[in-house]
Amino acid sequence: MSQVVPIQTLHLFSKLDQLLLEVLRPLSYDAWDSTTISPQWTIKDIAAHLLDGNLRTLSIIRDGFKGDPPININSYRDLVNYLNDLNTIWVLAYKRVSPNLLLQMLESTGKEYIQCLEKLEPFDEALFSVAWAGEEQSENWFHIAREYTEKWHHQQQIREALGLQQDLMTAEFFNPVIETFMKAVPHVYSKTEANVGDIIRIEITGEGGNIWFVEKTLGGWRFINNMAGVPPIASVSMPGSVAWKLFTKGIKAHEAENHIKTEGDDALVKPLLSMIAVMA
Numbered sequence: 424m425s426q427v428v429p430i431q432t433l434h435l436f437s438k439l440d441q442l443l444l445e446v447l448r449p450l451s452y453d454a455w456d457s458t459t460i461s462p463q464w465t466i467k468d469i470a471a472h473l474l475d476g477n478l479r480t481l482s483i484i485r486d487g488f489k490g491d492p493p494i495n496i497n498s499y500r501d502l503v504n505y506l507n508d509l510n511t512i513w514v515l516a517y518k519r520v521s522p523n524l525l526l527q528m529l530e531s532t533g534k535e536y537i538q539c540l541e542k543l544e545p546f547d548e549a550l551f552s553v554a555w556a557g558e559e560q561s562e563n564w565f566h567i568a569r570e571y572t573e574k575w576h577h578q579q580q581i582r583e584a585l586g587l588q589q590d591l592m593t594a595e596f597f598n599p600v601i602e603t604f605m606k607a608v609p610h611v612y613s614k615t616e617a618n619v620g621d622i623i624r625i626e627i628t629g630e631g632g633n634i635w636f637v638e639k640t641l642g643g644w645r646f647i648n649n650m651a652g653v654p655p656i657a658s659v660s661m662p663g664s665v666a667w668k669l670f671t672k673g674i675k676a677h678e679a680e681n682h683i684k685t686e687g688d689d690a691l692v693k694p695l696l697s698m699i700a701v702m703a
């Protein structure tokens with residue numbers, strides 16, 4: 424019997440790309456230069472970054488071309504700084520490229536990018552691990568889900584700037600994002616002291632949201648179903664519209680505190696409110 428992919432996202436990439444093109448095509452040049460929730464990037468900068476993601480995947484995974492290998496990467500922070508430098512250089516270079524050309528390249532490379540992901544065996548080892556979830560090795564399905572969250576949250580940043588943010592806050596598009604983000608929870612709590620058997624309840628409200636329970640065990644933290652209804656020692660609840668921004672560094676916890684409900688031990692709440700599910 425074949426394994427079932429835990430978080431299925433491949434079928435959504437083409438829909439997401441089409442929605443991106445539809446929202447970008449009518450924009451005036453002034454609108455392309457609109458600021459976004461990511462203060463250093465305009466809408467055009469984010470579109471250029473999304474193109475970079477397509478081209479990197481095609482170059483590295485499809486064509487086996489890695490370019491100049493990174494040097495002096497000795498920690499997670501080193502890797503983040505390296506990626507930030509790559510992103511900055513790319514975005515600056517694409518400031519001289521017209522929006523029309525960007526649209527053409529997003530459309531053509533997007534199709535090839537999806538074809539590339541479709542050829543990956545879901546349970547084979549991915550070329551890149553999902554480091555923000557604490558993994559040194561990841562399976563392809565998780566790498567693909569991570570890629571989906573990248574495309575989703577960057578498009579959502581664009582839509583937020585245009586007042587169109589609700590279009591992607593549906594169960595179809597948002598649920599795979601938040602389910603993927605939640606995979607970082609055990610890692611985020613890995614150094615958090617608690618008694619064996621302590622349970623934390625996490626709820627993301629709104630369409631596409633869900634409820635998760637994580638339990639402290641002798642081997643660390645793990646997700647459980649909590650079918651017995653054991654009372655949690657701490658709980659956190661927030662809307663999906665807040666969660667995606669919080670977990671991608673769009674806002675900080677203190678900026679969203681009026682929308683976040685917590686109960687119980689503060690020490691078991693804080694790790695979730697500082698969780699980052701992007702390489703940042």
